[in-house]
Amino acid sequence: MAELKKETVHYLADLARIAVVEGEEEALLADLKKILAYIDLLEEVDTSNVSPCCYVTQSLTKTPLRKDEVEPSLERSVFLKITPQNTAGMLRVPTVMKQQ
Amino acid sequence: MDSNNTQSFCSATELHNRFIRGEQSAQEIVSFYLSRIKKYDGQIDAFLSTFEERAQKKAEELDKKRKENKPLGRLAGVVIAVKDNINVQGEMTTCGSHILEGYRSPFNATAIRLIEEEDGIVIGKTNLDEFAMGSSTEHSAFKTTKNPWNLKCTPGGSSGGSAAAVAGRLCPTALGSDTGGSVRQPGALCGIAAFKPSYGRISRYGLVAYGSSLDQIGPMATDVEDIALLMQVLGKQCEKDSTSVQKGEDTFLENLKKPIKGLKIGIPWEFLQGLHAESRENFDKAINTLQELGATVQEVDLSILKYSLPTYYIIATAEASTNLARFDGIKYGRRSPKATTLDEVYDLSRQEGFGAEVKRRILLGTFVLSSGYQDAYYRKAQKVRTLIMQKYNEAFAGCDLIATPVTPNPTFELGSIKDPLQMYLEDIYTIGPNLAGLPAISVPSGFTKDNKPLGLQLIGPQLADSLVCQAAYAFQETSNHHRLIPQAFSS
Numbered sequence: 001m002a003e004l005k006k007e008t009v010h011y012l013a014d015l016a017r018i019a020v021v022e023g024e025e026e027a028l029l030a031d032l033k034k035i036l037a038y039i040d041l042l043e044e045v046d047t048s049n050v051s052p053c054c055y056v057t058q059s060l061t062k063t064p065l066r067k068d069e070v071e072p073s074l075e076r077s078v079f080l081k082i083t084p085q086n087t088a089g090m091l092r093v094p095t096v097m098k099q100q
Numbered sequence: 101m102d103s104n105n106t107q108s109f110c111s112a113t114e115l116h117n118r119f120i121r122g123e124q125s126a127q128e129i130v131s132f133y134l135s136r137i138k139k140y141d142g143q144i145d146a147f148l149s150t151f152e153e154r155a156q157k158k159a160e161e162l163d164k165k166r167k168e169n170k171p172l173g174r175l176a177g178v179v180i181a182v183k184d185n186i187n188v189q190g191e192m193t194t195c196g197s198h199i200l201e202g203y204r205s206p207f208n209a210t211a212i213r214l215i216e217e218e219d220g221i222v223i224g225k226t227n228l229d230e231f232a233m234g235s236s237t238e239h240s241a242f243k244t245t246k247n248p249w250n251l252k253c254t255p256g257g258s259s260g261g262s263a264a265a266v267a268g269r270l271c272p273t274a275l276g277s278d279t280g281g282s283v284r285q286p287g288a289l290c291g292i293a294a295f296k297p298s299y300g301r302i303s304r305y306g307l308v309a310y311g312s313s314l315d316q317i318g319p320m321a322t323d324v325e326d327i328a329l330l331m332q333v334l335g336k337q338c339e340k341d342s343t344s345v346q347k348g349e350d351t352f353l354e355n356l357k358k359p360i361k362g363l364k365i366g367i368p369w370e371f372l373q374g375l376h377a378e379s380r381e382n383f384d385k386a387i388n389t390l391q392e393l394g395a396t397v398q399e400v401d402l403s404i405l406k407y408s409l410p411t412y413y414i415i416a417t418a419e420a421s422t423n424l425a426r427f428d429g430i431k432y433g434r435r436s437p438k439a440t441t442l443d444e445v446y447d448l449s450r451q452e453g454f455g456a457e458v459k460r461r462i463l464l465g466t467f468v469l470s471s472g473y474q475d476a477y478y479r480k481a482q483k484v485r486t487l488i489m490q491k492y493n494e495a496f497a498g499c500d501l502i503a504t505p506v507t508p509n510p511t512f513e514l515g516s517i518k519d520p521l522q523m524y525l526e527d528i529y530t531i532g533p534n535l536a537g538l539p540a541i542s543v544p545s546g547f548t549k550d551n552k553p554l555g556l557q558l559i560g561p562q563l564a565d566s567l568v569c570q571a572a573y574a575f576q577e578t579s580n581h582h583r584l585i586p587q588a589f590s591s
Contacts, residue, residue, distance in 0.1 A: 009463070016421060016466045017428070017443075018459060019451035031460055032467070034521055039410040039477070045484050052482030053489060056313055056537035057300045060562065061345045078206045084435035093430060094442045 004033050109585060111323040112178040112272040112330075119177025122166070126159035126177055126221070133179050133223060137270045140589050143251060145243045146265035148184050149192055150224035155179070158221045165219075174333055175220030181265045181274040184225035185232055186317065187306040188212050195308050196230040196240035199427045199453025201434040209306020210338045211275060211317050218333050223271055226261030230455045231424065232277055232310045234258045235285060235526045236517070239457045244514060247290060248586040249553055253511040256286030262320050263290040267553075268589045273321040273330060279311045280412050281506075281530025283318030284542035288506035288555025291544045293572065293582065294320040295327045298562050299537030300345035302331075303338030309423040311416035312343075314534040322582055324543060324573040328352040331565060351566045360574045361394030366499035368402035376509045378548045383505045386545045386556045389578050390503065395571075400495035400502060405532050407484050409524060412531045414468045414481035421465030427453065460520060489536045492561075501571055502559040504529045506542045510552035529557060539565040543572040544581040553581075 009029050013020040020028065076089065085092040110118070118124045134152055141147050162176055182188060185195045187205035189212070194200050212222060229239040237245045237260025245260045247253040248268035255264040259276025263286035266274050276283040278296035287294025295318050302317045309315060319330035331352045338344040367387065375383065387397055429435035429449025436448035454462070468477035495502060508528055517523050533540035538559050545556040556575065560568040576582050 008467075012463045012466045012470070015470065016462050017425075017446040017450055018454065018462065019447040021451065027456075028460065028463065031520055032464060034519075035413065035460075035464060035524075036467075038521055039414060041410045042407055042414075042477075042480055042484055045404075045407055045480075045487065047480060047483035047487070050483040050486050052479055053485040054482065055343075056485075056489070056535075057343065057345055057562070061300065061343075064339065064342055066339065074206060079431075082203055082206060082432040084202070084429065084433070091431060094440060094445060096442055 004029060004036060109269045109322070110272070112321060112326040113323065115272060116175065116177045119166070120172060124177070126162040127156065129177055129179060130155045130159040130221060130223070133271050137224070140268055141270060143246065143588070144248055144264050144268050144270070145245045146226050146261045146268065146270060147181070147224045148194060148196070148227050148242060148261070151191065151222060154191075155221050155223045162219055162221070173218030173220070174329065175215060175218040178220045178273060179223045179271050180215060180220050181224055181226050181262055181271045182212065182222055183228050183259050183262050183274070183276045185228060185277055185308040186211060186275060187308070188222055188225070191225065193225070193308070194242070195232070196228045196242060197453065197455065197458070198241045199433050199449065203432050207306065210303035210340060211334050212306065214333055214336060220333070226259070226265055226274060228261055229258035230458050231308070231420070232258040232279055232282055233420070233457050233461050235281070235523050236514070237261060237286070238514060239455055241455055246514070247511050248589050249291060249551060250511065251588070252513050253552070254289065254514050256289035256511065258282040259318075259320065260286045263287055263292060263294065266290070266292045266320050266322060267586065269585060273319065273326050276318050276320050277307055278316050278318045278534065279314045279416060280534050281527045283320060284506050284530050284540060284555070284557060285527065287320055287542040289511040289553060291547075291553030291581065291584070292320060292322050293324045293327050293541065293543050293576070294318060295331070295541045295569065296533060296539065297331065297335065297565050298345070298539045300343050301539070301563070301565055302334045303336070303341040303344050305338055305340040311419040312423060313419060314416055324541075324569060324576050325356060327541070328356045328569045328573070331569065335565065345563070352569055355566050355570045356573050358570055359394065360571050363395040363501065363571060364499040365390055365395050365397050366400035366495050366502045367397060368400050368405065368502065368504065371402050371405050372504065374508065375505060379505050379507070379509065379554060382546045382554045383556070386575070387503065389575060393574050393578065398499060400499060402491055402495060402502070402532070404488055404491045408488060408531045408535060409528060411481045411484045411488065412527070412535060413464070413524060414477050415485065415535075417461045417465030418469050418478050419465070421462045421469065424458070424462055429453070457520065485535050488532065492532070492536045492538060496561040500560070501568065504557045504559070506530060506555035506557040510548050510554055533559050537562055539563070539568045541568050541572045543576055546579070546581055
């Protein structure tokens with residue numbers, strides 16, 4: 001059904017924020033084309049008047065709500081231990097906004 | 101067939117009893133399994149990390165507790181390995197991926213908290229396909245686990261490490277996770293019992309999400325009685341998981357050994373065409389066994405399951421593309437040393453950190469959710485999912501359980517399946533219960549002529565978890581398949 005091109009691979013990679021290096025696109029394109037061709041099997045199924053399943057246990061449980069109370073969260077010291085880079089008690093990232 | 105001394109390798113239930121009776125200390129039990137891991141895991145490669153100190157410390161505390169006559173939990177004396185996509189506080193959680201380098205869990209999964217509250221001892225983390233995406237454990241970024249029954253073959257996946265650890269008797273029980281068959285398929289390929297509960301029955305809090313509407317943590321053990329014991333402990337509602345169902349019946353142990361005379365079992369014969377010849381023979385024999393136990397057998401129409409694989413690969417990958425967006429090199433895990441801008445932190449960390457199969461699935465998921473294609477693919481798959489659930493409901497109107505083989509083939513040689521689509525087809529019988537949220541178990545049903553294990557799958561309606569375990573136990577007790585130990589690891 002869908003026509004996949006090399007540009008599509010780059011477009012998807014952009015959306016998914018994954019860099020695609022040279023040499024990877026051919027293989028990715030070939031695999032995706034093959035899988036999509038198989039998935040097109042679903043076109044055979046008559047789904048007119050069928051509602052989409054959004055929640056498999058819809059009939060069994062109501063979405064629970066919790067009390068609107070503040071509870072302890074992750075401690076900063078614990079969080080900082082797992083950050084790739086931190087400084088002065090804060091998570092450090094490259095510049096988000098360029099200087100004027 | 102290999103027959104072995106079974107005394108050293110008792111079930112978790114028996115271990116617990118021995119501990120309570122004072123016949124064995126927790127320290128002896130832990131030492132026993134740690135030494136087996138040291139001796140044999142170099143060949144099997146089931147573990148990514150072992151918790152020697154942690155386990156020995158817990159064992160000491162437990163022995164002290166027993167000496168002081170303090171109350172002991174239901175898992176006292178039981179050692180359990182945990183798939184490395186489940187958070188254990190203070191320990192590394194890798195999900196079999198480079199992208200989580202340096203990530204030490206700051207919290208416990210609910211399943212781990214429940215195990216430790218009942219005095220269970222977590223002995224280590226097991227290998228898996230990266231982010232639980234795979235059917236052979238060949239997609240781990242770190243190592244390839246081997247099947248203890250044949251070291252040239254796969255243990256299955258994605259919970260291959262857990263399955264191999266239990267089959268090789270490196271631990272009596274393990275936790276895996278099942279999104280499309282990742283507990284049941286390795287269970288079958290390794291000749292052990294493996295259970296995927298009804299969706300929502302075990303809390304997903306602390307399980308790294310792959311396909312959130314499909315994932316369930318699943319217990320794995322050599323004996324169905326241990327599955328029931330673990331379900332008794334783990335099958336609790338959790339306020340940290342909003343998809344956790346209101347408590348189902350707590351009758352796993354109470355009903356486990358009741359006979360199954362009169363049980364009606366449905367078989368989707370039409371859907372089972374194309375089964376490997378020995379698998380078919382084994383399945384027919386298993387059905388006869390169920391009939392000898394007093395169950396009756398009838399045909400059910402589940403031809404819709406022809407569409408289960410494409411439905412799964414749209415929904416699971418769509419959900420995965422969203423769930424794995426959090427691995428971005430910012431707050432935790434590996435940040436690319438080459439990144440100089442914010443965008444590069446995302447793009448390069450993810451490009452370097454994720455393996456090929458994960459990238460494939462994220463891109464596929466991104467595609468089926470993308471503008472212009474969402475209706476044709478994602479929405480369509482959701483509708484087919486509704487139909488699949490309806491067909492199962494119709495089938496269960498006339499029977500109590502459904503039986504199928506677990507896999508179309510027994511275990512296969514590592515490296516023999518390179519085509520991703522061919523690998524996906526290994527999940528053909530296990531995917532349906534994930535799509536419909538149904539409880540399903542794999543129980544050992546015999547071996548092929550070249551000594552490869554085979555498994556029978558029993559599936560129940562939503563929340564019939566206890567009945568599924570009961571039927572599996574009855575079936576298990578008709579043979580000694582589950583007591584056999586791979587020759588190489590029998591001493």
